[in-house]
Amino acid sequence: MTAPPTSAATAPLLALRDVRVRIRTARGTITPVDGVSLDVHRGEVLALVGESGCGKSLTALTILRLLEPPARIEAGSSIRFEGTELLALDERALRAVRGRRIAMVFQEPMTALNPVHTAGAQVAEVVRAHERVSRREAMDRAVAMLATVGIPDPAVRATQYPHELSGGMRQRVMLAIALVLDPALLVADEPTTALDVTIQAQLLDLLREAQRARGASMLLITHDLGVVAEMAQRVAVMYAGQVVEEAPVGALFAAPLHPYTEGLLAAMPRAGTVRRELATIPGTVPPPEAWPTACRFADRCPYAWQRCRTEAPPLHDAGDGRRARCHLVEEPARRADRHAPAAAGTA
Amino acid sequence: MSLPVPDTARDAASLRAAPLLEVRNLVKRFPIGGGLLSRPRGAVQAVTDVSFDVARGETLALVGESGCGKTTTGRCILRLVEPTSGTVCFDGTDLGALDARAMRAMRRRMQLVFQDPYASLNPRMTIGAAIREGLVVHRLAEGAAADARVRALLDEVGLRPEWASRYPHEFSGGQRQRVGIARALAVEPEFIVLDEPVSALDVSVQAQVINLLARLQRDRGLTYLFIAHDLGVVEHLATRVAVMYLGRIVELAPTASLFTRPVMPYTQALLSAIPIPDPAAPRDRIVLAGDPPSPASPPSGCVFHPRCPHPARDAACASIVPPLEAKGTGHEAACLKQPPTAVTPAAQRAAGGSHDPVFSLPAAALRSRGASGTGTRAAGLST
Amino acid sequence: MTTSVTPLGDVRVVALEAPRPRSGPARLLAAPGTRLALGALLTIAMCVLVLPLVLPHAPHEQLDLATRALASPRAAHPFGTDAVARDVLARVVAGGRVSLAVAAASVLLASALGTAWGLAAGLAGARIDALLMRLVDAGLAVPRVLLLLVVLSLPREPSLVLLVLALGATGWFGVARLVRTEVRRLRDADWVLAARALGTSRRRLAWRQLLPHVLAPVLVTAALGMGNVIVLEAGLSWLGVGVQPPRASWGNIIRDGTDLLQAAPWISLAPGACLVLVVLCCTVLADGLRDALAARELPRP
Structure with a gap:
């Protein structure tokens, strides 16, 4: 991993270094997030992509230290935000960051909103939690924010409870809560996954506009490569607790370096694949207690050779802002040798 | 490898000849509220005047957003939900006219695969017992013969036969979906309603299950009603597509035609x-x-x-x-x-x-x- | 920012992919409290079964009234003797047999009745279901002790069978409601729909698929009910309508001792202690069962 430039002007807004999450279970300790390093620069959208169980959501939760026991962030991990080490902050200082400088949007607006408070009150609550303003002023700002996120009749909607709002409306309220204090960073965990495609389209447009207009940065966690292509400037792909590839969005889709990324892109049904057998990634994502010690993708990889089973690949720098955790970066000639992976099993 | 696509001429001909499934003016109204003594306060019309045919061997996709009535339509066809009005004819038999016993027998020929592989298997039953259930209910096989059938079915959907004695929680989502498919196949149906069978799966696993469904259709000559909201998967698998909005079919067209010249x-x-x-x-x-x-x-x-x-x-x-x-x-x-x-x-x-x-x-x-x-x-x- | 999302979204997969879990009994016995309670219950059960065969005195045997009445605990009579010079240990052991047997039989009866009623209501249509459950509500509305007093005071000499029937027949309402709620919850599950789609009949669905699910909560309720019924039977016997003397039960031994609490506290103390111990063990066991059964339903990712 290359060290980032340290001058203030180019320093990333958020820098994760070697973040590890351990969970003690009845059957032993697992490390579902294992040495993740990521930069989110000012004004950029970084997408964190991966399948269920890859550790992407857990990584997002480490940023605001929302993990709960038995999950623990290991010593040696570092999360710097606006020059401050978040992992060193006490609870009080952390609260000042949460919601104000860094805001989160969750997948399920129905469970993330409190059912006993009105939409307006929940937006106003965030304002009052961080700023000394009157109840009335907070509510005025809440209503204005609801209007900004495209809620019609914001004054009326502000008095309604979450169950009186549609899924799309609820997600807009979540967005209003997140944006009302103008955070520098928005962490959005599958913000549109629960929504229908036409409503998702509305929300994605709104998210992009809000992020651009405010110059905020966004860490967008998603499994949907379509959403990635529409929203992100850079992409980090996670597999089995590690970042396996990092690239500008155009390069990633045009020529993925890591075989896992390549497999994901190939497995998507699309206009060109009609009625043909889809490419698949054989086998299934192994559980954390069964992660291979060398390359974690080797068993499912169509290029794997001896080295992949004995030596864990580092996140190689491939130039042009691209990195991949794969020996192919050093031995590109091996790409010609495509064969059936070791795991012939099924998911 | 390409799937066996009936060419359009034959397709159209067989459609006119004898569709396997004919749905006419299907309506389903769900009452709101009401109890032992109180009257319902109103009704939600989940399905309104839906008519379509499904030809033998084809895949008709039913797409639309949540609440559009696609799932209810699928369940009305199988009479898992009793339609309010309208007729469903399967291979010439009016399902609405069948009594409970005859309908139970008919279920052997038409099956269902669910969206949620975590909810669709009884957590207290081994997967072998779950697959065997259909064989026993319809007296298709007993004892050692049934065991052999279960093993063969597991093998056919790409699972290890020796896993029959395991419980659902020991499997991943994709594997459970394979179990659900094996359970449906056990009674050797001709027609399967696939209710969002891959939308709960990760993309790499989803591709495996899509390939499996396509292979099974080819090998067994199955007819699918494929309910989905993911148009990418629909375009990949479907012969024809019906688009639903608020309980009605608003467009029904051959797949290529729908994607290149959508009208509605x-x-x-x-x-x-x-x-x-x-x-x-x-x-x-x-x-x-x-x-x-x-x-x-x-x-x-x-x-x-x-x-x-x-x-x-x-x-x-x-x-x-x-x-x-x-x-x-x-x-x-x-x-x-x-x-x-x-x-x-x-x-x-x-x-x-x-x-x-x-x-x-x-x-x-x-x-x-x-x-x-x-x-x-x-x-x-x-x- | 208010957050109320389970923060371990990704991690739950771990449990799912884990190696084969331990069996139900193993999980149940993992908790030390449950092990202790189960051990104590088994010991008591063994005692009431085996001790009568080896004890020197029979429970009805009246020893020498002049020298042995109201003897305090000593080597010959570890629990002392009562007013008519009967060995309290022999009576407590014999009474335990009766108390435990009555409780077990009536709880079994109540569980069976309640499960059948609940399954029927849960699988029935809205009207039948409403009707069956209103009947249960009516049953729950009548105070159980009052009902028992009336029923048991009708015959001149209530038999043990009548006692079991009465306790069982008044104890199933809660079980029925519990089972019915569980069935209603389950019957919309996809796997129930899948079974129906396979052509499974309602009866087979209830027996093969639903019963294993409802048995778990029924078992927990039964363990709790065991403790309740032992106390109830003791109370009824204390009031004189339960187990009739000279047959011993913990309840009527305690009653024998209440008049003599000052002079011979041991008479009530021994059966009282047994009663408390058994009820406590039942409660702990029920808790343990609940935890073990809850762990069986692994969370979905």
């Missing part, structure tokens, strides 16, 4: 809303205003008219229910403003219309096709 403005918006996994794809899309209305109080006339972006939309759309009618070869849609239509301009004006029908197909509806012709279409890794 709702279908156009739906196609344009799919995120495309290509950063270079054009960004413009048809953005629909607002949310879909509640099925408890659907709009008058065309159910889509309050959100419709068609340039000729007018008062006629709010008063006339557009018929599902031919707009091209085998391509039906329900829209007063997309010619040709049997509702004449004069009739539309009489109903308060101010615009004559004019064909509209915004470029954004086809943006996923791209200029290169190899445009890609999004599919979620999971939901």
Whole structure:
């Protein structure tokens, strides 16, 4: 991993270094997030992509230290935000960051909103939690924010409870809560996954506009490569607790370096694949207690050779802002040798 | 490897000859409230006047957004939900006329695969017992013969036969979906309703299950009703597509025709809303205003008219229910403003219309096709 | 920012992919409290079964009234003797047999009745279901002790069978409601729909698929009910309508001792202690069962 430039002007807004999450279970300790390093620069959208169980959501939760026991962030991990080490902050200082400088949007607006408070009150609550303003002023700002996120009749909607709002409306309220204090960073965990495609389209447009207009940065966690292509400037792909590839969005889709990324892109049904057998990634994502010690993708990889089973690949720098955790970066000639992976099993 | 696609001529011929499934004017109303002594307070019309045929060996996809009635339609067909009115004929037999016993026997021929592989298996039953259940109920096999069938089925769906004695929680989502498929196959059905069978799966696993479904259809000559919201998967698998909105079929067309020349403005918006996994794809899309209305109080006339972006939309759309009618070869849609239509301009004006029908197909509806012709279409890794 | 999302979204997969879990009994016995309670209950059960065979005195045997009445605990009579010079240990052991047997039989009866009723209501249509459950509500509305007093005071000499029937027949309402709620919850599950789609009949569905699910909560309720019924039977016997003397039960031994609490506290103390111990063990066991059964339903990712 290359060290980032340290001058203030180019320093990333958020820098994760070697973040590890351990969970003690009845059957032993697992490390579902294992040495993740990521930069989110000012004004950029970084997408964190991966399948269920890859550790992407857990990584997002480490940023605001929302993990709960038995999950623990290991010593040696570092999360710097606006020059401050978040992992060193006490609870009080952390609260000042949460919601104000860094805001989160969750997948399920129905469970993330409190059912006993009105939409307006929940937006106003965030304002009052961080700023000394009157109840009335907070509510005025809440209503204005609801209007900004495209809620019609914001004054009326502000008095309604979450169950009186549609899924799309609820997600807009979540967005209003997140944006009302103008955070520098928005962490959005599958913000549109629960929504229908036409409503998702509305929300994605709104998210992009809000992020651009405010110059905020966004860490967008998603499994949907379509959403990635529409929203992100850079992409980090996670597999089995590690970042396996990092690239500008155009390069990633045009020529993925890591075989896992390549497999994901190939497995998507699309206009060109009609009625043909889809490419698949054989086998299934192994559980954390069964992660291979060398390359974690080797068993499912169509290029794997001896080295992949004995030596864990580092996140190689491939130039042009691209990195991949794969020996192919050093031995590109091996790409010609495509064969059936070791795991012939099924998911 | 390509799937066996009946060529269109044969397809059309067999359709006319004897469809395996005929659904006519299906209506399902769910009462709201009500109990032992109280009357229902109202009703939600989940399915309104739905008619279609499914030909032997084809895959008809039923697509639409949540609450559009696609799942209810599938369950009404299998009579897992009792339709309010309308008929469902399976291989010439009117299912509504069957008594409970005859219907139970009929279930051997028509099966269901569920969306949620975690909810669709009894957590207290081994997967072997779950698959065996159908064999026992229909007296297809007993004892050692049944065990052998279970093992063969597991093998056929790509699971290890020795896993039969394991419980569902020991399997991943994709493996459970394979168990669900094996359970449906056990009774050797001709027709399977696939209710979002891959939308809960990660993309790499989803591709495996899609390939499995395609292979099974080819090997066993199955007929599918494929209920889905993911248009990428639909385009990949379906022979024909029916688009539902607020309980009605608003467009029904052969797959290629639907994706290259969508007629109904709702279908156009739906196609344009799919995120495309290509950063270079054009960004413009048809953005629909607002949310879909509640099925408890659907709009008058065309159910889509309050959100419709068609340039000729007018008062006629709010008063006339557009018929599902031919707009091209085998391509039906329900829209007063997309010619040709049997509702004449004069009739539309009489109903308060101010615009004559004019064909509209915004470029954004086809943006996923791209200029290169190899445009890609999004599919979620999971939901 | 208010957050109320389970923060371990990704991690739950871990449990799912884990190696084969331990069996139900193993999980149940993992908790030390449950092990202790189960051990104590088994010991008591063994005692009331085996001790009568080896004890020197029979429970009805009246020893020398002059010298042995109201003897305090000593080597010959570890629990002392009562007013008519009967060995309290022999009576407590014999009474335990009766008390435990009555409780077990009536709880079994109540569980069976309640499960059948609940399954029927849960699988029935809305009207039948409403009707069956209103009947249960009516049953729950009548105070159980009052009902028992009336029923048991009708015959001159209530038999043990009548006692079991009465306790069982008044104890199933809660079980029925519990089972019915569980069935209603389950019957919309996809796997129930899948079974129906396979052509499974209602009866087979209830037996093969639903019963294993409802047995778990029924078992927990039964363990709790065991403790309740022992106390109830003791109370009824204390009031004189339960187990009739000279047959011993913990309840009527305690009653024998209440008049003599000052002079001979041991008479009530021994059966009282047994009663408390058994009820406590039942409660702990029920808790343990609940935990073990809850762990069986692994969370979905």
